[in-house]
Amino acid sequence: xxxxEITKAQRALMKVIVDAYNRHKIPQDVAKKLLxxxxxxEENFLLLTEMATSQVQVLVEFTKNIPGFLSLNHExxxxxxxxxxxxxxxxxxxxxxSQKMPNGHTxxxxxxxxxxxxxxxxxxxxxxxxxxxxxxxMIEEEQALLTAITILTxxxxxxxxxxxxxxxxxxxxxxxxxxxxxxxxxxxxxxxxLLGRLTELRTLNHYHAEMLTSWRMNDHKFTPxxxxxxxxx
Ligand SMILES: O=C(Nc1ccccc1F)[C@H](C1CCCCC1)n1c(-c2ccc(Cl)cc2)nc2cc(F)c(F)cc21
Numbered sequence: 001x002x003x004x005e006i007t008k009a010q011r012a013l014m015k016v017i018v019d020a021y022n023r024h025k026i027p028q029d030v031a032k033k034l035l036x037x038x039x040x041x042e043e044n045f046l047l048l049t050e051m052a053t054s055q056v057q058v059l060v061e062f063t064k065n066i067p068g069f070l071s072l073n074h075e076x077x078x079x080x081x082x083x084x085x086x087x088x089x090x091x092x093x094x095x096x097x098s099q100k101m102p103n104g105h106t107x108x109x110x111x112x113x114x115x116x117x118x119x120x121x122x123x124x125x126x127x128x129x130x131x132x133x134x135x136x137x138m139i140e141e142e143q144a145l146l147t148a149i150t151i152l153t154x155x156x157x158x159x160x161x162x163x164x165x166x167x168x169x170x171x172x173x174x175x176x177x178x179x180x181x182x183x184x185x186x187x188x189x190x191x192x193x194l195l196g197r198l199t200e201l202r203t204l205n206h207y208h209a210e211m212l213t214s215w216r217m218n219d220h221k222f223t224p225x226x227x228x229x230x231x232x233x
Contacts, residue, residue: 004181013067014141014175020065021144024058031096034112035105041117041217048116048212052230053223055089056081059151066148068168076159083156085229086208087201088147090129095143098134119214122207129200136194139183145176150198 006014030051039047063069063081070077097109114123138146152169154162180191187193209231213220220232227233 004178006175006178006182010171010175010178013171014145014179016065016067017148017172018141018144020062021140021147024062024065031099031101031109034116035108038112038115041215044116045215045217045220049221049223049226052089053225055092056085056225056229059085059088062147063151066151066168069152072164072168073161076161076165079156079158079160080151080153080165082229083159084151084153086205087150087198090126090201090204090208091133091147091150094130094133095138097130098138117216118211119216122211125204125207126211129197129204132200133197136190136197138194141179142176142183142194145172145179146194146198148172149176150201153198 030047033047060081063077069080072080097106101109110127118126136142149169149172152165152172154165154169159165176194177191180194181188184190212222212230212232222230222232
């Protein structure tokens with residue numbers, strides 16, 4: 001039986017990532033807002049563009065705290081942010097959807113999102129992902145590390161020095177692996193399941209631009225930042 005132990009250095013790395021993640025977490029207010037009122041497709045689209053825009057800004061701040069990220073080649077820093085922003089937003093949305101809520105609230109939230117204006121065809125893949133994230137019952141350390149690992153994906157488009165990104169991602173993967181063994185001793189496959197979610201996350205990437213342009217309304221307006229990040233307009 002492998003005796004797994006997180007070293008002092010690994011605990012320090014985890015603390016840096018979790019502190020940055022908590023400092024730069026979007027407030028849960030989007031769920032509260034959606035639970036409070038039913039909005040029109042136009043209002044929901046505006047809310048989404050506001051949330052997604054602030055999410056990108058938060059992501060940049062979080063990423064700057066990942067040890068070694070600012071030492072990467074500057075074009076590669078941009079390529080990693082551009083390549084992971086949509087996934088980070090869906091991962092954050094999944095974490096918001098999976099958070100513990102009073103009885104019946106998650107069902108109301110799901111209903112509001114189903115009626116928000118998104119085309120029907122994207123509901124199944126999106127909610128399948130949200131529910132598969134929810135089933136993992138991740139602790140915040142796992143959520144923070146998973147977000148950092150998503151950002152530090154070496155094979156994003158236009159990344160030149162992939163080895164440099166791998167050298168930053170590997171220690172995160174190792175800490176997460178140990179954490180999963182310690183947190184879920186009954187589930188030796190837990191770490192593999194967690195990484196499997198990142199593959200599911202990439203498939204949502206394919207849909208994102210169409211999810212926005214097919215929003216049930218005319219004249220979709222995007223912020224300049226979203227045009228950059230979301231391959232729209
Ligand atoms: O605000 C959002 N996500 C979000 C963005 C940044 C930080 C945190 C976030 F939750 C949108 C809203 C926007 C308003 C209309 C309904 C969906 N959102 C999505 C979502 C995101 C992107 C597309 Cl293309 C389709 C749905 N899935 C959600 C699941 C939830 F549990 C939740 F609370 C909100 C969610």
